[in-house]
Amino acid sequence: MSVADNLKDLHKIIETAAGAAGRDAARVKLVAVSKKQPEARIDEALAAGQRLFGENRVQEAQSHWLERRLQYPDLKLHLIGPLQTNKVKDAVKLFDVIETVDREKLAHALAKEMAAQGRDLPCFIQVNTGEEEQKAGVFPTEVREFYDYCYYECGLNIKGLMCIPPVDEPAALHFGLLKKYADELDLKELSMGMSADFEQAIALGATSVRVGTGVFGARAAG
Numbered sequence: 001m002s003v004a005d006n007l008k009d010l011h012k013i014i015e016t017a018a019g020a021a022g023r024d025a026a027r028v029k030l031v032a033v034s035k036k037q038p039e040a041r042i043d044e045a046l047a048a049g050q051r052l053f054g055e056n057r058v059q060e061a062q063s064h065w066l067e068r069r070l071q072y073p074d075l076k077l078h079l080i081g082p083l084q085t086n087k088v089k090d091a092v093k094l095f096d097v098i099e100t101v102d103r104e105k106l107a108h109a110l111a112k113e114m115a116a117q118g119r120d121l122p123c124f125i126q127v128n129t130g131e132e133e134q135k136a137g138v139f140p141t142e143v144r145e146f147y148d149y150c151y152y153e154c155g156l157n158i159k160g161l162m163c164i165p166p167v168d169e170p171a172a173l174h175f176g177l178l179k180k181y182a183d184e185l186d187l188k189e190l191s192m193g194m195s196a197d198f199e200q201a202i203a204l205g206a207t208s209v210r211v212g213t214g215v216f217g218a219r220a221a222g
């Protein structure tokens with residue numbers, strides 16, 4: 001299957017899943033996760049009209065996108081991986097949406113850097129719905145307080161929530177939780193669902209799904 005075929009299929013599946021849930025498919029964005037993918041496949045996705053991409057590392061994102069950005073002014077890039085404060089400057093320069101705001105120090109650094117660069121990027125708070133020790137994201141009990149900090153203290157443009165469910169639990173449970181937390185804060189955007197479970201995520205309210213292998217095929221190892 002070519003990347004173009006994959007994208008076409010995915011759009012059909014998204015439409016069907018949204019329809020089944022009584023939702024408008026136009027409210028579900030497909031973020032093509034291009035991390036660890038060969039340059040040729042990224043170019044295939046662009047040739048097929050895909051303009052929304054996700055990356056989980058700033059440095060790799062720069063190598064994939066700094067030049068392509070100039071060629072495709074309508075490109076949109078989401079940061080979907082953990083962000084170190086020493087990379088905030090580069091991240092604010094390159095990305096259009098930061099999905100992984102997960103601690104006060106980072107929120108503060110992002111706000112300061114956006115002010116310096118005159119950018120006001122939409123941000124998501126990453127929620128560690130499974131309360132996993134090794135995973136990034138704020139714990140469910142801390143979401144409201146952290147949101148208040150981001151919004152009122154830092155002035156960050158928080159649009160929604162994002163989660164990565166634990167691998168050994170039903171994803172739907174975590175998608176449902178994330179939706180509930182977003183509703184409580186009156187946040188409209190929900191980034192949830194990957195190649196294996198994005199249909200369930202759409203059924204539970206996802207407004208963007210992050211699909212890597214489903215778009216591009218298997219990633220390089222490492």
Ligand SMILES: *Cc1c(COP(=O)(O)O)cnc(C)c1O
Binds near residue numbers: 033081211213214
């Ligand atoms: C890699 C990655 C994805 C895409 O995963 P696939 O299973 O390839 O669709 C989605 N979200 C995040 C945060 C990722 O790091």
